[in-house]
Amino acid sequence: MSSAPERPDSFRTGTAEREDAVRLLGEHYAEGRLTGEEYETRVSAAYAAENRAGLRPLFDDLPAPRPACLQPPPEPFYPQPYQPYAQPVPYFEQPMSDKSKVTAGVLQLVFPFGVGRFYTGDAGTGVAQLLVTIFTCGLGAIWSWIDGIILLANGGTDSTGRRLQG
Structure with missing residues (x-):
């Protein structure tokens, strides 16, 4: 031995x-x-x-x-060298819309029946806000005001999905 x-x-x-x-x-x-x-x-x-x-x-x-x-012995395991993940595309390099989030937000606040949404090209939401405001005798304007504040704070997207400019 x-x-x-x-x-x-x-x-x-x-x-x-x-x-x-x-x-x-x-x-x-x-x-x-x-x-x-x-x-x-x-x-x-x-x-x-x-x-x-x-x-x-x-x-x-x-x-x-x-x-x-x-059976032949298994191949030895060799750990792969460190390879970092692909770097994310920075937010500002994504294509921006030619529309402004400030303009859309102010239009929503001043004309609270979906005008800001018509400006961004989101006609469906604009029509819905207009009809809610008309059928509730103006109480539905709260939706447009909240939407205007959100547009000013966070921005939004236009009809093609591009971010609104600041």
Whole structure:
């Protein structure tokens, strides 16, 4: 017991490896790859094998599956070098609208029936605010005022989805 074996085939086999080899020989026999006489010969050789080199010739002429101990060792895992994520596109480099958020917000506050939304090209919301203001006898203007404050504070988008200019 002076040093460890240099080759994996010289490693001694255990009971679990022998039983795995016998089980796989049984699968090959069940699929018709081995005759009854070949199967018995190989099973007795598998139980008599002292190391992996004794198991290897039993599977040389057979296709997969093979015992796990006869499989090549897995490739070692080498971590990839650090690669940072792609840098995000800065907010100001996105295309801006030719419309102004200040103009849209002021129009919403001064004319509280959707004029600011018509200015930005959002006709659907503009028509909805106009109809709500008319049908509620002016109480629906609260929606337009709140929308105007939001446009002034956060901006918004025009009909093409571009951010309004500051």
